[in-house]
Amino acid sequence: MNKYGPIILLIILILFPVVIQNSYYQHLMILVLMWVVIGSGWNVIAGYTGQVSFGDAAFFGTGAYTAGILTTKLGLSAWWGMAFGGIMAMAIAFPFGWICFRLRGAYFALASLALNEVMRHIATIWESLTDGMVGILIMPSFVSKVPYYYIALGLAVVSVITVQVVMKSKWGYYFLSIREDQDAAESLGIDTHHYKMLSLNIAAFLTGMAGALFMNYMGFIDPEVVFSLHDISIMAILVGIVGGVGTLYGPVVGAFVMVAVHEFFRTGFFGFFKGLAALTGSDSLLTAAKYIGHAHVLGFGILVVLVILLLPNGIVGDWNKIIGKFLPVKNKGVAT
Amino acid sequence: MILFEVKNLVKYFGGLAAVNNVSFQVNKGEILGLIGPNGSGKTTIFNLISNFHPVTSGSVHLDGDEITGFKTNKICKRGIGRTFQVVKPLGRLTVLDNVIAAAFSKARNKHEARDFAMETLRFCELDHRKDALAKSLPIGERKRLEITRAMATQPKLLLLDETAAGLNPSELDAAINLIQKIRDKGVTIIIVEHIMKVIMTISDRIHAINFGQTIAEGTPKEMADHPAVIEAYLGEEYAHG
Numbered sequence: 001m002n003k004y005g006p007i008i009l010l011i012i013l014i015l016f017p018v019v020i021q022n023s024y025y026q027h028l029m030i031l032v033l034m035w036v037v038i039g040s041g042w043n044v045i046a047g048y049t050g051q052v053s054f055g056d057a058a059f060f061g062t063g064a065y066t067a068g069i070l071t072t073k074l075g076l077s078a079w080w081g082m083a084f085g086g087i088m089a090m091a092i093a094f095p096f097g098w099i100c101f102r103l104r105g106a107y108f109a110l111a112s113l114a115l116n117e118v119m120r121h122i123a124t125i126w127e128s129l130t131d132g133m134v135g136i137l138i139m140p141s142f143v144s145k146v147p148y149y150y151i152a153l154g155l156a157v158v159s160v161i162t163v164q165v166v167m168k169s170k171w172g173y174y175f176l177s178i179r180e181d182q183d184a185a186e187s188l189g190i191d192t193h194h195y196k197m198l199s200l201n202i203a204a205f206l207t208g209m210a211g212a213l214f215m216n217y218m219g220f221i222d223p224e225v226v227f228s229l230h231d232i233s234i235m236a237i238l239v240g241i242v243g244g245v246g247t248l249y250g251p252v253v254g255a256f257v258m259v260a261v262h263e264f265f266r267t268g269f270f271g272f273f274k275g276l277a278a279l280t281g282s283d284s285l286l287t288a289a290k291y292i293g294h295a296h297v298l299g300f301g302i303l304v305v306l307v308i309l310l311l312p313n314g315i316v317g318d319w320n321k322i323i324g325k326f327l328p329v330k331n332k333g334v335a336t
Numbered sequence: 337m338i339l340f341e342v343k344n345l346v347k348y349f350g351g352l353a354a355v356n357n358v359s360f361q362v363n364k365g366e367i368l369g370l371i372g373p374n375g376s377g378k379t380t381i382f383n384l385i386s387n388f389h390p391v392t393s394g395s396v397h398l399d400g401d402e403i404t405g406f407k408t409n410k411i412c413k414r415g416i417g418r419t420f421q422v423v424k425p426l427g428r429l430t431v432l433d434n435v436i437a438a439a440f441s442k443a444r445n446k447h448e449a450r451d452f453a454m455e456t457l458r459f460c461e462l463d464h465r466k467d468a469l470a471k472s473l474p475i476g477e478r479k480r481l482e483i484t485r486a487m488a489t490q491p492k493l494l495l496l497d498e499t500a501a502g503l504n505p506s507e508l509d510a511a512i513n514l515i516q517k518i519r520d521k522g523v524t525i526i527i528v529e530h531i532m533k534v535i536m537t538i539s540d541r542i543h544a545i546n547f548g549q550t551i552a553e554g555t556p557k558e559m560a561d562h563p564a565v566i567e568a569y570l571g572e573e574y575a576h577g
Contacts, residue, residue, distance in 0.1 A: 168446075169446065170440045170445075170446065170449070173433065173436055173437040173440060173449075174437065174440070176426065176428075176429055176433070176437070177426055177429075177437045180425075180426035180427055180428060180429060181424045181425075181426055181427075183388070183420075183424060184420070184424035184425075184426060184485075185426075185437075186407075186408040186409050186412075187386060187388075187408055187409075187412055187417075187418050187420075188409075188412060188437060188438040188441060188485060188486075188489055189409050189412035189413045189438070189440075189441030189489050190409055190437070190441070191407070191409045192409070
């Protein structure tokens with residue numbers, strides 16, 4: 001992305017709700033921006049520091065529940081959750097990292113998967129605090145989607161800038177060193193345990209804030225939604241991988257693509273199968289239309305296989321490769 | 337003046353004594369060669385010094401302070417830099433970024449780290465490769481990057497683990513040159529090396545081990561004629577011949 005790219009993108013995003021007043025597209029864009037925040041957080045710990053997390057929903061759900069519980073139990077505005085949700089997610093991340101960063105590679109990933117499940121069960125069982133499977137319902141602050149949009153945009157911009165600042169500092173160099181070779185990093189005077197903790201806490205804070213935003217925006221959460229393994233934790237990984245692991249704008253691109261793919265499947269290829277079934281009167285097509293919405297996880301799987309095979313560095317990481325493939329004529333023109 | 341000392345170092349891996357009661361001292365500004373056949377425990381001694389493996393017993397001292405059991409990163413901060421026999425470049429970072437990451441251990445800010453990294457790269461004659469990805473370097477330059485990175489942590493004592501292995505003759509001369517330049521800068525060095533040309537040229541003293549135990553210590557000249565060293569290192573026929 002060139003020098004003006006981010007500014008142009010930001011202007012487009014600022015103007016978006018003014019130009020597009022269809023609330024369905026505004027809704028999708030709010031989700032995209034929320035996923036930019038979560039993806040950026042995941043990118044810090046997994047993409048830059050190399051500690052792949054399968055349990056982002058633990059932080060997301062903690063943030064969402066913090067915001068919800070502040071309202072239901074303390075009568076505060078759920079917007080306080082934006083700050084406290086991040087802090088509570090860090091409070092979960094801290095002991096988890098302290099113990100589990102003794103594990104490396106796949107073992108850490110498995111531990112984070114376990115954390116996801118533990119948090120989901122706590123939220124389900126601790127009914128006096130969380131209302132269990134009933135979930136938490138709060139009154140939304142705004143009728144219009146536009147305020148949520150700008151709050152989400154602000155959060156996304158803050159996330160991207162935070163990641164950029166961190167990665168240009170000493171911390172960034174240390175995170176990358178740990179990713180590349182933990183033993184070498186340690187022998188260069190880097191306290192790897194300490195810096196992995198820092199990285200995880202940055203990720204947890206951002207993800208927790210996104211969770212609180214989700215609570216405020218959607219107005220309803222339950223453990224199955226916010227601690228969902230495939231809709232939050234796996235989705236976070238996909239946003240990171242599809243966009244480009246360890247690239248600043250990877251999560252931005254990944255969020256766009258993944259929300260679009262998610263929606264594509266959820267609506268049964270934008271109602272294509274339903275339409276086809278109505279047109280031909282075929283019962284089997286109607287059944288297919290019903291199930292295809294539930295098959296998005298299968299679609300995600302196929303997408304990941306394709307991305308890893310064709311674009312191992314993600315869309316942003318392999319951008320030049322994509323340009324070279326699709327615009328060979330232009331490339332040759334430049335060369336000669 | 338003694339800068340560094342290990343006393344009665346012992347390391348058991350299960351029932352095997354990889355290092356058994358090894359003691360040596362290194363004076364400030366000296367180059368100590370550590371030699372021995374494959375598997376005699378040279379790299380294990382380095383790993384014990386930098387606490388990659390905890391010692392079974394014995395102690396490590398730097399500048400008169402005991403540093404046994406300090407975390408690896410603290411040992412680096414105290415002033416012991418090391419290279420790895422199997423090089424560990426930070427592959428997807430540029431050469432310059434590799435060295436900046438190391439320079440941060442003493443530098444106060446990024447500007448200082450960058451300047452010092454560039455200075456170290458020039459000193460180690462690797463500055464012409466600063467923008468290359470570390471994983472793209474050939475083995476000779478990877479070994480040099482290991483040294484550069486260790487130097488960027490501003491060590492008092494540098495542990496070099498076979499940094500000359502796999503180099504061609506001209507690279508070998510350059511490596512000897514670099515090690516002498518580092519010594520002239522006032523850095524004390526312990527070097528593990530199999531290439532006799534290197535070890536005999538640059539060592540002030542040589543400490544020979546076999547099966548984890550000390551067999552001899554002396555100047556390169558003394559060691560070349562020492563029957564126990566010849567027997568352990570060059571084979572018994574040479575000892576009788």
